[in-house]
Amino acid sequence: MGLRFRVLRQDPVDAWFAETFPQQDLLRAEIAAELGRCPVLLTDPPNKSYFGHVVELAIGLALCDQSPYPRLFHCLGPGIATRLLTMAGYQPTVAGAGAGAGAAGYDARRRSDPVVHPAHLFTAASRLAHVRILLNKFDRHDCDAVPNTRYVLEQYPHLLHGLPRETYQTRRAFRAVWSSYCGGFHGALRSYGPATTQLSLLNGHRHADFLLGTTVLELKSGRLDEDRYLDELIRQILTYALLAHHDGHHVTHVAVYATRYQRLLRYRLDELTNQLAGNPIDLTAAGAELTALIRNQPRRRSAA
Structure with missing residues (x-):
């Protein structure tokens, strides 16, 4: 009776993944072996979630040619948004400069400086991380998240800076990750193609960290030393x-950049799905089935 009760309560999406891709343990073992090939960065930030946001946002700012994360910047006044984009190496286009200090002006910025000082990039990414955390809180409560976030930050600008001790320790961990990232990972990710950050999928039901050309990239800055972490990663x-x-x-590959383990793994999508299924998979049919199941779940709030 207990087993039957658990089966009846199994999430339909979980059941679909288990049935459609029964060979996921093969990929889990392969990823675990790959992650063990390089020295682990012994970073220990005080707030791992905040640190993960900072690393992702910094990489997004470094990869994109046009100013990324518009939803986050719309939570800020034009002055601070412009300063952060300038620190990250973005300058106005001719059209953007004509828009003055308004939103269209900083939305239209493009990268002019291919090499940005890590301290400047950290400052921009850490400020945006605090914006994202606040924005996500409003999202979870079905509020008008962007205007509410902007109002709160106007009233309490210190929220952009966080706690001094936390910021200092996060900066120290960031330096280690960024030194590793600049040792070859930046060039590899750029080679995949133009970067899109926080790719909205299924009308905002899900968001991928990056789409680089035809490669969907998932970024992981934390631990992946247990099966449950790897299972979640494969599912993502x-x-x-x-x-x-x-x-x-047009997606041809999936990739994982595990910053803590200094590994970048990339797989052909069709070959990977065929391997995990144990037989050829129709990606169009599988995508339609998964879409239908997710649409029937309670909606997750949009990510920033």
């Missing part, structure tokens, strides 16, 4: 790739 990359395919994006 498959979900994002199938939904991106369903949404009309």
